[in-house]
Amino acid sequence: MxxxxxxxxxxxxxxxxxxxxxxxxxxxxxxxxxxxxxxxxxxxxxxxxxxxxxxxxxxxxxxxxxxxxxxxxxxxxxxxxxxxxxxxxxxxxxxxxxxxxxxxxxxxxxxxxxRGYKIITSALGRTYNLEEAFSSLNKQYFGGELDRPVLSWSQGKTRRVLGHHDHVHGTITISRTLDSPKVPRFVTEYVLYHEMLHIKHPPKMVRGRTIYHSREFRSDERLYEQFDDALKYLERIASPVRRERRPRRSRS
Ligand SMILES: [Zn+2]
Missing domain, CATH: 3.30.2010 (Zincin-like)
Known part of the structure; x- marks a missing residue:
């Protein structure tokens, strides 16, 4: 057609x-x-x-x-x-x-x-399309069962927080820093994969503390095909700040 x-x-x-x-x-x-x-x-x-x-x-x-x-x-x-x-x-x-x-x-x-409309933030970046990445990761790692959140690129480039899943609003935001031909696809998709795991493993309260990255979460994380390479890459670009250095109680 x-x-x-x-x-x-x-x-x-x-x-x-x-x-x-x-x-x-x-x-x-x-x-x-x-x-x-x-x-x-x-x-x-x-x-x-x-x-x-x-x-x-x-x-x-x-x-x-x-x-x-x-x-x-x-x-x-x-x-x-x-x-x-x-x-x-x-x-x-x-x-x-x-x-x-x-x-x-x-x-x-x-x-x-x-037609003269301003573009608001969208899932379509200059290099990567978050909707497509979500669909293929969902198929490969979640049996296609994960509910689709609202996906968008962050407005500005942030190196400190590369991805964020908001449980209340059902959104995943990925840093624009990762929407570049210089960043390999498996790295950007890894960050999205991590945020998708937050949908699969909702935060839980254990002895008055909220656990975002449970043991089950961490072991699922390692199922990502290029897990080690993605982490190495991210540590390099996020260095010396660790990828998820955030206050304990904040959402991640
Ligand atoms: Zn996280």
Whole structure:
């Protein structure tokens, strides 16, 4: 799917995609009429509403060239939202993986910029894409079971704190220092892996103290394929400050 298709000619196709989604999600034979189109939103937003017994859907035109299965998944997600039911997780996965892939994030950023919107912090760095790194680490080390947090690069470069997982907000922030072609991928991914382990091993209270890096945490950490090399590299760039030199009680 690389050819540019005329917006209007795609509308009929989009209608039938939404029709199919309505049948799939509501499991009804008689579903409302649909009118769907691509729409020049600022980013990757899409909307759906029900008015006078008809369904109106607008899909971000950033997705105009996306594969049919991605549009189908998005349609199911939107329809589920409209009917206040849970969208099948498979659809969430298909859509999310596509929407956060490097080319799509780039396209979204380009349209945002063109349409005059300021880019807020995102998972897409200059060198590495945290969403993609998360997906592959999740698959390789967590059986794909880890819940996806909000991933972002830190605003500024910080050498002292290279990664941070916030349990309250469900976010992982990685230092921009690691978003550079000079830093090997396995190093950046190791820091993300460490923060992901904080999701798997939530902090626990032991005799009035909060333990962030339990024994189980530390042994999982060593499962990382290039654990020793990553640590060596990090000690060098973070030196003389240790990678996680923070007050005992702070989150890490
Ligand atoms: Zn930690």
């Amino acid at each position: 690389t050819e540019l298709l005329d917006v209007r000619s795609r509308d009929a196709r989009l209608d039938s995609i939404f029709n199919a989604a309505l049948h799939e999600v509501t499991r009804r034979k008689d579903t409302p009429q649909v009118q769907a189109c691509f729409y020049p939103y600022a980013g990757l937003s899409s909307t759906i509403r029900l008015r006078n017994g008809r369904v109106f859907a607008r899909v971000s035109d950033v997705l105009i060239q996306s594969p049919p299965e991605v549009l189908h998944s998005l349609a199911c997600i939107l329809v589920a939202k409209l009917y206040r039911v849970k969208a099948p997780s498979e659809h969430e996965k298909v859509y999310h993986e596509y929407a956060t892939s490097t080319p799509v994030l780039h396209a979204t950023e380009r349209t945002r910029r063109k």
